[in-house]
Amino acid sequence: MEEKELPYVLTDTIGGPHGVYLEHMEFMKKYFNLVAMKEFPENQKYLGEKIKAIYIWWQKPAVNRELLQSLPNLKIIANFGAGVDHLDLKLISSFGVKVTNTPLAVSNATADLGMALMLASSRRLVEGCQITVSPDTEQFAADWLGEDVTGATLGIIGMGRIGYKVAKRAKAFDMKILYHNRNRRKEEEEQAVGACFCEKMEDLLQQSDFVMLVVNLTPQTHKLIGKRELELMKPTATLINICRGPVIDQDALVEALQNKVIKAAALDVTYPEPLPRDHPLLKLKNIIITPHIGTATKQARWLMMKSIVENIFSALNGLPIPNEVFP
Amino acid sequence: MGDQELPGVLILGVGGVEGVLENHVGLLKKNFHLITMKEFLENKKELSEKIKSIFIFECRPTIDRGLLESLPNLKVIANSGVGVDHLDLKLISTFGVKVTNTPQAVSDSTADTGMALMLASARRLVEGCQIAVAPDTEHFAVDWLGVEVTGATLGIIGMGSIGYKVAKRAKAFDMKILYHNRNRRKEEEEQAVGAIYCKKMEDLLQQSDFVMLVVNLTPQTHKLIGKRELELMKPTATLINISRGAVVDQDALVEALQNKVIRAAALDVTYPEPLPRNHSLLKLKNIIITPHIGTATVQATYMMTEEAITNMLAVLNGLPIPSEVCLK
Numbered sequence: 285m286e287e288k289e290l291p292y293v294l295t296d297t298i299g300g301p302h303g304v305y306l307e308h309m310e311f312m313k314k315y316f317n318l319v320a321m322k323e324f325p326e327n328q329k330y331l332g333e334k335i336k337a338i339y340i341w342w343q344k345p346a347v348n349r350e351l352l353q354s355l356p357n358l359k360i361i362a363n364f365g366a367g368v369d370h371l372d373l374k375l376i377s378s379f380g381v382k383v384t385n386t387p388l389a390v391s392n393a394t395a396d397l398g399m400a401l402m403l404a405s406s407r408r409l410v411e412g413c414q415i416t417v418s419p420d421t422e423q424f425a426a427d428w429l430g431e432d433v434t435g436a437t438l439g440i441i442g443m444g445r446i447g448y449k450v451a452k453r454a455k456a457f458d459m460k461i462l463y464h465n466r467n468r469r470k471e472e473e474e475q476a477v478g479a480c481f482c483e484k485m486e487d488l489l490q491q492s493d494f495v496m497l498v499v500n501l502t503p504q505t506h507k508l509i510g511k512r513e514l515e516l517m518k519p520t521a522t523l524i525n526i527c528r529g530p531v532i533d534q535d536a537l538v539e540a541l542q543n544k545v546i547k548a549a550a551l552d553v554t555y556p557e558p559l560p561r562d563h564p565l566l567k568l569k570n571i572i573i574t575p576h577i578g579t580a581t582k583q584a585r586w587l588m589m590k591s592i593v594e595n596i597f598s599a600l601n602g603l604p605i606p607n608e609v610f611p
Numbered sequence: 612m613g614d615q616e617l618p619g620v621l622i623l624g625v626g627g628v629e630g631v632l633e634n635h636v637g638l639l640k641k642n643f644h645l646i647t648m649k650e651f652l653e654n655k656k657e658l659s660e661k662i663k664s665i666f667i668f669e670c671r672p673t674i675d676r677g678l679l680e681s682l683p684n685l686k687v688i689a690n691s692g693v694g695v696d697h698l699d700l701k702l703i704s705t706f707g708v709k710v711t712n713t714p715q716a717v718s719d720s721t722a723d724t725g726m727a728l729m730l731a732s733a734r735r736l737v738e739g740c741q742i743a744v745a746p747d748t749e750h751f752a753v754d755w756l757g758v759e760v761t762g763a764t765l766g767i768i769g770m771g772s773i774g775y776k777v778a779k780r781a782k783a784f785d786m787k788i789l790y791h792n793r794n795r796r797k798e799e800e801e802q803a804v805g806a807i808y809c810k811k812m813e814d815l816l817q818q819s820d821f822v823m824l825v826v827n828l829t830p831q832t833h834k835l836i837g838k839r840e841l842e843l844m845k846p847t848a849t850l851i852n853i854s855r856g857a858v859v860d861q862d863a864l865v866e867a868l869q870n871k872v873i874r875a876a877a878l879d880v881t882y883p884e885p886l887p888r889n890h891s892l893l894k895l896k897n898i899i900i901t902p903h904i905g906t907a908t909v910q911a912t913y914m915m916t917e918e919a920i921t922n923m924l925a926v927l928n929g930l931p932i933p934s935e936v937c938l939k
Binding site for chain 1: 628629719720726733739740752757758760779784900901902911
């Protein structure tokens with residue numbers, strides 16, 4: 285039967301509030317047979333040999349030595365999303381298995397969310413919406429003000445694909461753009477978005493009205509922003525995080541926000557997600573937190589799925605792999 | 612006293628929820644003898660002849676025939692903000708008084724507000740913030756999605772200074788930009804922001820994913836968007852209003868949102884402001900409303916006062932007036 289010839293791909297869950305989207309299944313069915321983890325232990329022997337790829341969806345399934353050992357024909361682990369900090373790249377590589385991510389598919393939606401958070405925070409949008417519907421509201425106060433985004437200084441830490449798209453958008457708001465990155469971008473790229481390189485992150489922190497974090501989470505970027513960095517920021521500055529929670533020392537952030545060391549924060553990511561319901565970050569007035577929605581659009585998720593299909597197809601057919609991630 | 616030789620400017624008051632912002636008073640006092648409404652009412656005899664200008668902040672003080680009649684030397688009413696729909700221009704002109712507004716000072720902040728509302732609505736930001744803090748949130752559902760702004764089609768109705776700045780910002784999001792305006796813009800201006808003119812508003816309504824209203828409120832634009840226009844919009848489209856509440860037929864909007872004729876709305880303006888606490892718009896899930904904060908920034912409000920002062924001084928000194936509002 286033709287169906288048996290399509291490769292088997294393992295994923296965590298299919299359907300429901302946490303699973304691979306049923307709307308995506310029709311497209312994927314043309315390329316492979318998707319098998320959910322719950323089917324796996326029952327048919328371990330049979331399926332174990334057939335599974336050539338794992339489709340990682342929301343950091344699941346957890347890829348450990350045991351799983352890797354039970355899949356002798358595994359060729360590729362395809363991650364849904366750009367961040368692969370949840371994967372032990374060295375371990376996986378020791379089994380001769382490739383890893384891919386979906387950096388292009390996430391970039392527009394994530395850059396858009398960075399801009400949305402910066403505007404919402406600066407203009408006090410969430411607070412404003414609460415005032416509009418509050419039963420006690422009788423009048424709109426004339427002395428209730430936010431701050432302009434237009435003309436302010438944005439410091440982008442991490443100028444990869446997403447960071448660069450943020451810069452492009454911010455330029456249209458006549459923002460002054462500073463950036464800090466492992467490597468400096470080419471001059472034409474800098475000029476196209478009017479971005480000034482800050483070799484020292486400290487310089488960027490001291491001059492920015494908005495600091496936006498757009499780095500990968502690696503051992504080097506873990507707690508990149510701590511007490512010292514927050515104190516270097518202007519007391520009128522806002523910290524925006526659209527990459528990974530652990531890039532910020534959360535305890536230091538709580539303290540900085542409580543003591544008005546910085547003006548405000550806007551986070552799409554925390555650790556863990558969600559935060560425990562009694563976490564101090566949830567009680568502060570000068571913070572907005574969104575539930576990790578950087579890529580939460582129909583279009584972005586569709587593109588991410590297609591990218592996964594392309595990555596898996598290429599790996600299994602000996603073609604150049606578009607988005608391989610190396611340890 | 613030197614202060615008395617400066618022309619008098621009438622304001623409602625200083626500070627609090629409706630007065631001129633305290634840190635703008637210095638700007639006014641540099642060039643004017645500042646007279647509050649309370650002071651004027653207590654001393655009409657002496658002060659009425661000194662008042663040469665009125666500085667309107669947050670639509671106050673209210674200008675009526677009685678006030679105009681009591682100010683024989685009034686030359687100019689300077690509005691803080693660009694919209695003057697709260698002023699009876701005909702009445703004021705019969706007294707030979709000029710009216711000015713502040714189009715420059717408002718444009719960036721208002722354009723930013725339009726973008727903020729579009730992004731917040733599309734990405735369900737306010738709802739998301741509620742989920743992040745809700746006591747019953749245990750997991751973030753992965754099938755919870757918004758719609759993309761990048762690459763979508765934005766239809767701008769009203770392509771004046773503010774509308775044009777919206778277009779410039781939207782272009783950076785690779786949006787396809789359509790616009791409808793009384794007059795078509797020059798080709799170079801269109802090309803600079805990649806905007807395509809729609810002579811018929813219907814064409815814009817039918818093709819847009821986001822419709823943003825950026826017109827003045829005039830008799831012609833009153834209820835510009837009603838039942839018919841909402842039905843012409845895509846069922847997946849979002850209506851954004853950063854102009855004046857009365858440009859939208861609110862009852863028609865309530866119905867359209869309830870019946871999912873359009874996907875959502877994001878309003879910075881309504882009529883009245885604020886809405887009555889039991890108004891249907893406040894109960895809908897597919898709407899976000901901000902409390903008329905289009906120019907509510909430290910920077911914009913300061914620039915508005917500066918621009919108003921420049922206008923007042925120009926009138927009083929017989930110089931060309933930067934932004935006079937003329938009767939059409």
